Amino acid sequence: MYKKVLVPLDTSELSEIALPYAEELAVKLGSELVLLHVGTWADGPDAADHNIYLNKITAATEVKIKKSPALPPGATVKVRSVLLGSPAIITNPPEEIIDYADNEKVSLIVMATHGRTGISRWALGSTANKVARAAKCSILLIRCGAHPTGKARLEKLLVTLDGSKPSEAVLPYIEALAAKLKSRVTLLNVVELLYHVYPYSEGLGYYGSAGVVRVPYTDEEMQPAKDVAEKYMKDINEKLASKGVKTSYQTRIGSPAEEIIKAEEEIKPDMVAMSTHGHSGFGRFDHGSIADKVLHAGKTPLLLVRPHKA
Numbered sequence: 408m409y410k411k412v413l414v415p416l417d418t419s420e421l422s423e424i425a426l427p428y429a430e431e432l433a434v435k436l437g438s439e440l441v442l443l444h445v446g447t448w449a450d451g452p453d454a455a456d457h458n459i460y461l462n463k464i465t466a467a468t469e470v471k472i473k474k475s476p477a478l479p480p481g482a483t484v485k486v487r488s489v490l491l492g493s494p495a496i497i498t499n500p501p502e503e504i505i506d507y508a509d510n511e512k513v514s515l516i517v518m519a520t521h522g523r524t525g526i527s528r529w530a531l532g533s534t535a536n537k538v539a540r541a542a543k544c545s546i547l548l549i550r551c552g553a554h555p556t557g558k559a560r561l562e563k564l565l566v567t568l569d570g571s572k573p574s575e576a577v578l579p580y581i582e583a584l585a586a587k588l589k590s591r592v593t594l595l596n597v598v599e600l601l602y603h604v605y606p607y608s609e610g611l612g613y614y615g616s617a618g619v620v621r622v623p624y625t626d627e628e629m630q631p632a633k634d635v636a637e638k639y640m641k642d643i644n645e646k647l648a649s650k651g652v653k654t655s656y657q658t659r660i661g662s663p664a665e666e667i668i669k670a671e672e673e674i675k676p677d678m679v680a681m682s683t684h685g686h687s688g689f690g691r692f693d694h695g696s697i698a699d700k701v702l703h704a705g706k707t708p709l710l711l712v713r714p715h716k717a
Contacts, residue, residue, distance in 0.1 A: 408436060408514070408580065408583045408584075409432060409436050409438050409514045409515040409545070410438055410439065410514050411438060411439045411441060411511065411512065411513050411514050411515075412429050412432055412433055412436075412438045412439065412440050412441065412513070412514070412515045412516075412517060413441045413443055413504075413507070413508055413511075413513040413515070413516045413517070414426060414429045414440065414441070414442050414443065414516075414517050414518065415443050415444070415445070415500070415504050415516070415518045415534070415538070416442055416443065416444050416461070416464065417444065417445075417500075417534075418444065418456075418457060418460050421519055421551060422518070422519045423464070423519070424519045424549050424551065425517045425518050425519045425547075425549045426464075426468060427558060427559035428517055428547060428549055428559040428561070428708065429517040430468060430471055430472055430475070430559070431477075431559040431561060431588075432515070432517070432547075432561075433472065433484045433486075434472055434475045434477050434478050434484060435477060435587045435588055436587055437482065437484065438484070438514075438515070439484070439485045439486075439487075440468065440472075440484060440485065440486045440487075441486075441487055441488070441489060441511070441513070442461060442464055442465055442468065442486070442487070442488045442489070443488070443489045443490075443491065443504065443507060444457055444460070444461055444488075444489075444490050444491070445491045445492045445498055445500040445503040445504065446490065446491065446492035446498065457490060458490055461488040461489075461490055462488065464488070465486055465487065465488045468486050469486045472484045472486065489507070491503050491507065500534050501533075501534050501537035501538050501541070504516070504518075504534070504538050504542075505537075505538060505541050505542055508542055508543070508544055509543060513544055514544050514545065515544060515545045515546070515547060516538060516542055516544060516545070516546040516547070517546075517547045517549065518534075518535050518538065518546070518547075518548065518549070519535065519548075519549045519550075519551065520535035520536065520539075520548045520549065520550060520551070520702075535548055536702070536703075539683075539702060539711055542713070543713060544713070545580065545710060545711065545712045545713070546710070546711050547678075547708060547709070547710045547711075548702065548708065548709045548710075548711070549708050550705070550706050550707065550708065550709075560677040561584075561588045561590055561677050561678055562588070562589070562590055562591065562677055563590065563591055563593070563674070563675070563676040563677045563678075564581060564584070564585065564590045564591070564592045564593070564676055564677065564678050564679075564680055565592075565593050565595060565670060565671060565674055565676035565678070565679045565680070565707075566578075566581050566592055566593070566594050566595065566679075566680045566681070567594075567595050567596075567597070567663075567667055567679070567680070567681040567697075568594060568595070568596050568639075568640070568643065569596065569597070569663065569697075570596065570635075570636065570639050572714075573682055573714040574681070574682045575643075575682070576682040576712055576713075576714035577680050577681055577682040577710075577712040578643070578647070580680070580710075580712055581647075581652075581680055582647060582650055582652060585647075585652045585653070585654075586651065586652070590653075590677075591653045591654070591655075592647065592652055592653065592654040592655075593654070593655050593656065593657065593670075593674055593676065594640055594643060594644055594647075594654060594655070594656035594657070595656070595657050595658075595659070595666075595667065595670050596636050596639065596640050596656070596657070596658050596659070597658075597659050597660070597661060597662075597663040597666040597667065598629065598632050598633050598636045598658065598659070598660045599660075599661075599662070599663055600623055600624065600629065600660055600661050600662065601623070601624045601628070601629065601632070602621040602622060602623050602624065603621070603622045603623075603624070604619050604620070604621055604622075605619060605620045605622065606618070606619050606620075607619065607620055629660055633658060633660060636658045637658050640656040640657075640658055641656070643656070644656045657670065663697050664696075664697045664700035664701055664704070667679070667681075667697070667701050667705075668700075668701060668704050668705055671701075671705055671706070671707050675707075676707055677707070677708065678707060678708045678709070678710055679701065679705060679707050679708070679709050679710070680709075680710040680711075680712070681697075681698055681701070681709075681710070681711065681712070682711075682712045682713070682714055683698040683711045683712070683713055698711055
């Protein structure tokens with residue numbers, strides 16, 4: 408599944424919070440691990456130290472993997488480092504990361520997000536956001552402050568579905584991950600709340616203008632849609648269970664992004680996973696609006712899977 412895992416690092420401790428997750432996945436999935444740094448003109452005199460930094464991190468990662476109790480006897484995990492860019496050339500870290508992933512057939516990018524890491528380094532939040540929007544492969548985003556002990560936990564997975572085929576693109580990945588990681592999966596579907604829209608005449612508005620009033624559907628009016636969602640989720644749940652996945656499901660009514668974030672706070676999963684689809688018209692850097700809201704408001708590691716056309 409994830410044969411080659413890429414971890415972009417900007418030499419900061421913040422970027423390194425992605426490493427335990429990448430190491431855990433590499434051990435459990437038997438993936439090759441690539442540690443990548445993109446040098447920029449802003450690195451200045453520090454540029455010469457970055458190759459030393461990468462070699463040091465690579466050696467430490469190899470030691471951790473070899474000592475992992477989850478590593479099967481006789482198994483090995485290939486770990487290597489790559490340094491791109493030059494202090495003499497203006498480079499664009501997001502573009503470099505995306506192009507490297509495309510050219511080298513990377514199947515998963517694991518990187519930290521949120522917050523800036525210093526004037527001489529990448530604006531990590533912005534870089535991760537751009538990579539998430541444009542990468543063709545899956546991307547696992549690790550939020551700042553996730554598991555400060557340095558231990559990666561991937562035992563509880565929250566998977567969001569919206570009833571569409573593109574949203575189901577995440578399911579084969581979850582099935583494989585759950586089998587390898589021994590994870591328990593909670594499936595979540597949010598039925599978007601509908602509204603009656605009534606026009607009102609000029610003079611009734613706060614500023615004396617015409618407009619509309621939105622009145623939410625009652626529970627009774629929403630019930631048919633919820634029944635359809637319940638049947639859909641039950642079918643998906645049973646299919647996964649028949650393949651040995653420990654799974655359960657929930658159906659909620661409301662704003663999809665808000666309900667996903669609420670579920671994240673209540674269930675406290677180790678990872679949220681979703682397919683990202685939809686187009687906002689901003690060219691290369693683009694992904695679904697719900698995924699975008701969860702990306703910026705959530706706190707849990709977020710796996711984004713981009714559906715591929717047949």
